[in-house]
Amino acid sequence: MAFRSRKGLDRVKCKRCSKPLKTLKSIEIGYGPICVKKQAAEDAEFERIQITLDEIVEPEQVAQ
Numbered sequence: 001m002a003f004r005s006r007k008g009l010d011r012v013k014c015k016r017c018s019k020p021l022k023t024l025k026s027i028e029i030g031y032g033p034i035c036v037k038k039q040a041a042e043d044a045e046f047e048r049i050q051i052t053l054d055e056i057v058e059p060e061q062v063a064q
């Protein structure tokens, strides 16, 4: 396997742990294979919290 833009690949780092990304898939995502799973789990948790907040806020708006 030969990468033509090897210098460019070496500069791309994981947005989460700053380790250099080695595969094109990781570079496209911006995270390494482990960090992308952690990030996905955190995003899911964030969305779950968002939904919970909306459910709390909504009845108050109806009451006023």
Ligand SMILES: [Zn+2]
Residues within 6 Å of the ligand: 014, 015, 016, 017, 018, 019, 031, 032, 034, 035
């Ligand atoms: Zn990482």
